[in-house]
Amino acid sequence: MNEEEIYLSQIPKAAPSRYQAKTVSRVLDRLFLEKGYANEQSRESLVQAWQDAVGQSLSGQSKVGQVKRGALQIYAANEIVRSELEYLKSKALASIQAALPEMKIQSLKIHLQRFGS
Incomplete structure (x- = not known):
């Protein structure tokens, strides 16, 4: 190293500006986060992962x-579907976790809610 390089190396580095x-x-x-586009996109991928995990009929x-x-x-939709989903719960969870690791889903909570099919 020459004298100039030694001198320059001793000058403290400026802190990064918060206005970078x-x-x-x-x-x-x-x-995307502010406008909700990210939520729509992640929702679509979640629905797709659910369909892939349990099949077209149950989804x-x-x-x-x-x-x-x-x-x-x-x-x-009904108690029979709920029972079937409870039976497939661990397989479905593993499938969703593999498809969407960034969502960090740790469990499935299956509720009964009657709605039209």
Whole structure:
């Protein structure tokens, strides 16, 4: 190292400014989050993962609810569907966790809610 490099290395580095430019992807992520586009997209992927996990017949007789504290809320049309979903619960959970690891779903809560099919 020459004298100039030694001198420059001793100068303290300035702290990063809080007004630094943001990347386009970070700005878009924030916009999607604020406008709710991210929720719609994640909801669609969650519904698709549910259909893949339990099949067309059972997914048609159940509804995907919200994720609350790591638990995905599922609403069954009748008691028979609810029983079948309880039986398939661990398999369905593993399938959803594999398809959507970023959602961090830890359990499924299956509720009875009568609705038209």
